[in-house]
Amino acid sequence: MSAGTTKLNVTVTDVVAVNELVKRFHFERTDGGDLPTFSGGAHVVVEMRDGDKSRLNPYSLMSSPHNTRDYTISVRRDDSGRGGSLFMHNHVKRGMEMVISYPVNLFSLDLRARKHLLVAGGIGITPFMAQTAQLAGEGGNFELHYTCRTPALGTYADVLHDRYGKRVNIYYDDTNERLPLERLLASQPLGTHLYVCGPAGMIRWVRETAAAHGWPDETVHYEHFAAPQPGLPFDVTLALSKLQISVGEEQSLLEAMEAAGIDPPYLCRGGVCGQCETNVVSYDGTFKHNDHWLTEAEHCSGKKIMPCVSRFEGKSLVLER
Amino acid sequence: MPAKTILSRPVYGTLSPQTGKNHLFIADAEGAAAILDLAKKAPDGFFASAHIMFIPEMAGNQFQTALRTLKPAQFYEGPSVAAALPRLRQTLANAHMGLRLYLTGSEGLIGQAMQVALEAGIDHSSIQTEHRGSWARRVQCVHCKGITENVTTQPATCAHCGLLLLVRDHYSRRLAAFQGVCINAEDPSEIPQKEEIFR
Ligand code: FES
Numbered sequence A: 001m002s003a004g005t006t007k008l009n010v011t012v013t014d015v016v017a018v019n020e021l022v023k024r025f026h027f028e029r030t031d032g033g034d035l036p037t038f039s040g041g042a043h044v045v046v047e048m049r050d051g052d053k054s055r056l057n058p059y060s061l062m063s064s065p066h067n068t069r070d071y072t073i074s075v076r077r078d079d080s081g082r083g084g085s086l087f088m089h090n091h092v093k094r095g096m097e098m099v100i101s102y103p104v105n106l107f108s109l110d111l112r113a114r115k116h117l118l119v120a121g122g123i124g125i126t127p128f129m130a131q132t133a134q135l136a137g138e139g140g141n142f143e144l145h146y147t148c149r150t151p152a153l154g155t156y157a158d159v160l161h162d163r164y165g166k167r168v169n170i171y172y173d174d175t176n177e178r179l180p181l182e183r184l185l186a187s188q189p190l191g192t193h194l195y196v197c198g199p200a201g202m203i204r205w206v207r208e209t210a211a212a213h214g215w216p217d218e219t220v221h222y223e224h225f226a227a228p229q230p231g232l233p234f235d236v237t238l239a240l241s242k243l244q245i246s247v248g249e250e251q252s253l254l255e256a257m258e259a260a261g262i263d264p265p266y267l268c269r270g271g272v273c274g275q276c277e278t279n280v281v282s283y284d285g286t287f288k289h290n291d292h293w294l295t296e297a298e299h300c301s302g303k304k305i306m307p308c309v310s311r312f313e314g315k316s317l318v319l320e321r
Numbered sequence B: 001m002p003a004k005t006i007l008s009r010p011v012y013g014t015l016s017p018q019t020g021k022n023h024l025f026i027a028d029a030e031g032a033a034a035i036l037d038l039a040k041k042a043p044d045g046f047f048a049s050a051h052i053m054f055i056p057e058m059a060g061n062q063f064q065t066a067l068r069t070l071k072p073a074q075f076y077e078g079p080s081v082a083a084a085l086p087r088l089r090q091t092l093a094n095a096h097m098g099l100r101l102y103l104t105g106s107e108g109l110i111g112q113a114m115q116v117a118l119e120a121g122i123d124h125s126s127i128q129t130e131h132r133g134s135w136a137r138r139v140q141c142v143h144c145k146g147i148t149e150n151v152t153t154q155p156a157t158c159a160h161c162g163l164l165l166l167v168r169d170h171y172s173r174r175l176a177a178f179q180g181v182c183i184n185a186e187d188p189s190e191i192p193q194k195e196e197i198f199r
Helices: A084-091 A122-137 A157-167 A181-186 A200-212 A253-259 A296-301 B031-041 B064-069 B081-093 B107-119
Strands: A007-017 A022-029 A042-050 A053-060 A070-076 A097-101 A115-121 A142-148 A168-172 A192-198 A220-224 A234-238 A243-247 A278-288 A311-319 B022-028 B050-055 B074-077 B099-105 B128-131 B137-141 B147-151 B164-172 B177-182
Touching (some): A042 A084, A053 A070, A053 A084, A070 A084, A122 A157, A122 A192, A157 A168, B022 B107, B031 B050, B107 B137
Parallel strands (some): A142 A168, A192 A220, A234 A311, B022 B050
Antiparallel strands (some): A042 A053, B164 B177
16 A cells, blocks of 8 residues: 555544535544544545445544544535545445545644644635644644635534634625735734645635745645546556556546556645656646646646646556556 | 755855845845845845844944945844844844845854744744855854854864864754864873864
């Protein structure tokens, strides 16, 4: 198995509908005992066996890192996605046994910071549930700013408000409340670190505004919620394994390689960690790059692809795998 | 620039204007020339949000006029690095994100100002540094823990306990000092020749 992806056998102990779009899942170790410790911002990869299809999706752990009895994740239903979230919503029930990976943290707090400024959009709130629990337990200095569509869809807004009071600020789109980003960025004490998780457009906006306000890159942390996107099916030749594989509409290239019995490295399955980087031997067509790992120049070079999230359209693609 | 010997040996760059709301420059002696060089690359109005803290040391009066011509929002001239540090600490305590820090001049100045900046929560990798002038080192004796300023020789005598120290490239950001280890612990009668190498 890939580095950092040791498996855990777990049982679903509870499924809770949080609102119209979001369900929360609780997992405990099937053999009893404690789960591995993790830090706020960590995710696990959940394996979904759906008939002959198998999907592996990353989800942020949202329970308190001080509690390793169970892990909880929240899944937002995405009706136009590849079906991972629909599988979780429609098929995962209490008592079911599942396989998840050990936690991996690609969005950790920098504990040298004097203050943590957390900015969440929509379901991007989940890693902050764990991070705020961790910070509050350690007496850390934080402030959370959370934008959501409506009060009814403000996942955990009430919980957070009850737990942390004035340290939590919520902005509702439907009443035109706006996150006062510029003012926030201009008024933070030296030594503050900024964390953002939410839709791609929001992350871009926050990062660009922070850079323009003179926040050094080292102080700005972000997590893209990049679930692999569906797309047109395509064929790939794997040069090292001498295999010809087809990637289905709702499958990622990484999943297709795994289905063919190959075990490529991965960690995040969301285009951010760099583990799955694969060299392109030759191609005739266009890449659909969806990762946040490769540089712009690498995307244009036609020499590399991140199979966990990126796709291809065209006549032929040969990979060094 | 000396060759990078071990990982902790600081490496210095060349100052360049950063995007920021405020700019704080700390310089001693020839460090002033690095600020003047940066000014040639800086956008118009850059110094209107800048604060320069300058410690002339051996440079006397040669740079002050030129630095003032940049029209920084604030200009401070201090008698010594030691006198300037509390002022720096105070400035940083009241500062906000968006302040960019530039340190230039001797290794001792860069190291000590960096130490204050780290305590204020600034990440070392976001601080611009440029070495100018003397390579004299601040050395901490690992035996008595005393710090000797302006060390130019190898070996050097600890100003506190008198041991003869081999000045290593091993550097502590927390102490802003290089490590000095007794060079003749086995046989104190053996006295290696001192050479002036950190100039
Ligand atoms: S698995 Fe992390 S970038 Fe592909």
